[in-house]
Amino acid sequence: SYELTQPPSVSVSPGQTASITCSGDKLGDQYTSWYQQKPGQSPVLVIYQDFKRPSGIPERFSGSSSGNTATLNISGAQAMDEADYYCQAWDSSILYVFGTGTKVTVL
Amino acid sequence: QVHLVQSGADVKKPGASVKVSCKASGYTFISYYIHWVRQAPGQGLEWMGIINPSGGATNYAQKFEGRITMTRDTSTTTVYMELSSLRSEDTAIYYCARELRELGITLGSFDYWGQGTLVTVSS
Numbered sequence: 430s431y432e433l434t435q436p437p438s439v440s441v442s443p444g445q446t447a448s449i450t451c452s453g454d455k456l457g458d459q460y461t462s463w464y465q466q467k468p469g470q471s472p473v474l475v476i477y478q479d480f481k482r483p484s485g486i487p488e489r490f491s492g493s494s495s496g497n498t499a500t501l502n503i504s505g506a507q508a509m510d511e512a513d514y515y516c517q518a519w520d521s522s523i524l525y526v527f528g529t530g531t532k533v534t535v536l
Numbered sequence: 537q538v539h540l541v542q543s544g545a546d547v548k549k550p551g552a553s554v555k556v557s558c559k560a561s562g563y564t565f566i567s568y569y570i571h572w573v574r575q576a577p578g579q580g581l582e583w584m585g586i587i588n589p590s591g592g593a594t595n596y597a598q599k600f601e602g603r604i605t606m607t608r609d610t611s612t613t614t615v616y617m618e619l620s621s622l623r624s625e626d627t628a629i630y631y632c633a634r635e636l637r638e639l640g641i642t643l644g645s646f647d648y649w650g651q652g653t654l655v656t657v658s659s
Contacts, residue, residue, distance in 0.1 A: 430598075459644075460643065460644055460645075462644065462645040462646070464581075464646075466581075471631060471649040471650065471651060471652055472573075472581065472631075472633075472646070472649055473649075474636070474645055474646060474647050477636060477643055477644075477645035477647075478643060478645070483636075483647060515580065515581050517581075517644075517645070517646075518644075519644025519645075520644070524583070524586075524595065524597065525571065525583040525586070525644065526583065527573075527580060527581040527582065527583060528580075529580055530580040530581070
């Protein structure tokens with residue numbers, strides 16, 4: 430089965446950039462989405478089609494994808510960005526798959 | 537605005553079945569696929585399956601084949617997910633989520649989520 434691997438945790442100082450990677454075989458051939466989930470809340474879509482931001486998502490969230498890796502960057506990280514982040518890929522063969530999740534700490 | 541409102545928490549015994557509902561509002565129900573995703577306590581997100589509310593066609597993750605059934609009622613704009621032969625490992629929060637569409641094309645992302653339904657399987 431298809432797997433997406435993320436680092437368990439990422440720490441970032443306020444105002445700095447946090448980078449979260451998502452690795453999977455030929456991931457660049459599929460579209461990657463990213464979700465933010467805060468404790469006790471439902472996930473929120475922050476990036477889709479590798480780099481697009483839904484309405485209402487701050488510009489400090491950006492995404493990219495190439496080869497076997499997709500990356501979510503949070504520029505100028507704020508305390509409110511502390512959350513778990515999940516990547517997710519889709520195509521007709523793998524269907525829908527989530528990454529293992531990354532806990533982002535802003536300190 | 538778009539809302540997905542799920543049924544309340546449930547407790548089931550091992551071997552039983554659970555049926556979770558997801559009522560959609562604020563958009564054209566038959567135009568958007570609905571997915572079910574679950575999250576065990578302290579764990580990550582796990583995709584379970586998809587239903588097309590227009591014709592009712594479904595596609596399930598292989599892990600759940602034979603135990604899961606997704607249905608919809610267009611008259612009440614509600615989608616249902618039933619999971620049978622429950623075991624303790626099925627204890628989780630179950631979410632319904634709508635698949636994003638742009639210019640009539642589905643994009644494989646989930647733009648709206650329900651509030652989640654905690655299902656506890658315990659003897």
